[in-house]
Amino acid sequence: MADDPLSRIFGALADPTRRDMVARLAAGDATVGDLADPYDVSVQAVSKHIKVLADAGLVSQSKDAQRRPCHLEADVFDLVTVWIERYRHQAEQRYDRLDAVLAEMRGEERPTDRHLEQGAAS
Amino acid sequence: MADDPLSRIFGALADPTRRDMVARLAAGDATVGDLADPYDVSVQAVSKHIKVLADAGLVSQSKDAQRRPCHLEADVFDLVTVWIERYRHQAEQRYDRLDAVLAEMRGEERPTDRHLEQGAAS
DNA sequence: CTTCTCCTCAACCGTTCAGTTGAGTAAGGA
DNA sequence: TCCTTACTCAACTGAACGGTTGAGGAGAAG
Numbered sequence: 001m002a003d004d005p006l007s008r009i010f011g012a013l014a015d016p017t018r019r020d021m022v023a024r025l026a027a028g029d030a031t032v033g034d035l036a037d038p039y040d041v042s043v044q045a046v047s048k049h050i051k052v053l054a055d056a057g058l059v060s061q062s063k064d065a066q067r068r069p070c071h072l073e074a075d076v077f078d079l080v081t082v083w084i085e086r087y088r089h090q091a092e093q094r095y096d097r098l099d100a101v102l103a104e105m106r107g108e109e110r111p112t113d114r115h116l117e118q119g120a121a122s
Numbered sequence: 123m124a125d126d127p128l129s130r131i132f133g134a135l136a137d138p139t140r141r142d143m144v145a146r147l148a149a150g151d152a153t154v155g156d157l158a159d160p161y162d163v164s165v166q167a168v169s170k171h172i173k174v175l176a177d178a179g180l181v182s183q184s185k186d187a188q189r190r191p192c193h194l195e196a197d198v199f200d201l202v203t204v205w206i207e208r209y210r211h212q213a214e215q216r217y218d219r220l221d222a223v224l225a226e227m228r229g230e231e232r233p234t235d236r237h238l239e240q241g242a243a244s
Numbered sequence: 245c246t247t248c249t250c251c252t253c254a255a256c257c258g259t260t261c262a263g264t265t266g267a268g269t270a271a272g273g274a
Numbered sequence: 275t276c277c278t279t280a281c282t283c284a285a286c287t288g289a290a291c292g293g294t295t296g297a298g299g300a301g302a303a304g
Binding site for chain 1 (some may be wrong): 123124126128129132133136137138139144145148149150151154162194196202203205206207208210211213214216
């Protein structure tokens, strides 16, 4: 895994177990044991997953006696959305421009009326 | 790598070379050779990267003689943003509620009647 | 002090991944 | 026809991943 922030974040979220942990942490903080409970793997494996999420900045851990409560750092999601929106908008603009070109080729000299219909992705 | 759509997408975007390809495809379609040009790896390696992006649904390929122009399927990004926004908003709501609780503890007796239900899913 | 709980570290194992080289296919150009 | 271009498939290699077990530290509880 590359060591830049986005690679860490995307890599962390590429695992369904880790995504499920994020989902549960969005509902509230939880200890390592709490998080491990529903899964059919060892606590050590869950501890490793948390380390991956923490290295990506998605999760922080504090201390409460022997317990290590985990907290979701939702701000990190911004890095992802900013990256995605940038290229999505770029692609949309290009699509609009293609529409305009096609309209011109069809001989329609009218000002471009934009009709962008998007279906849901599969 | 798990074979569910989100895992494929996140996994595909976890590699900086593949993210760079997506960035360049957002500016316009490109053939495999075009995409491979700037990188210091073999064309076969780039072909594999494109296959990963295509399996995630992020890229589609068409035919033009020997060439295989690649096209960015930006709609797939919606799956990611929907997933992220869901948990970001959940975390924000929780944060707002915490604010309310703290305000109450400080003696500000505004009646708070907003409950937050928890429902985590994968 | 002893024991138990909660968690992490270290070593190992099998699988997947990102890269390589070599061969092969499909199409255009000489 | 032969040659070149554009790309993919197959096999291999080293590194990283996700899991395991075992050991051990830190802190509460007895």
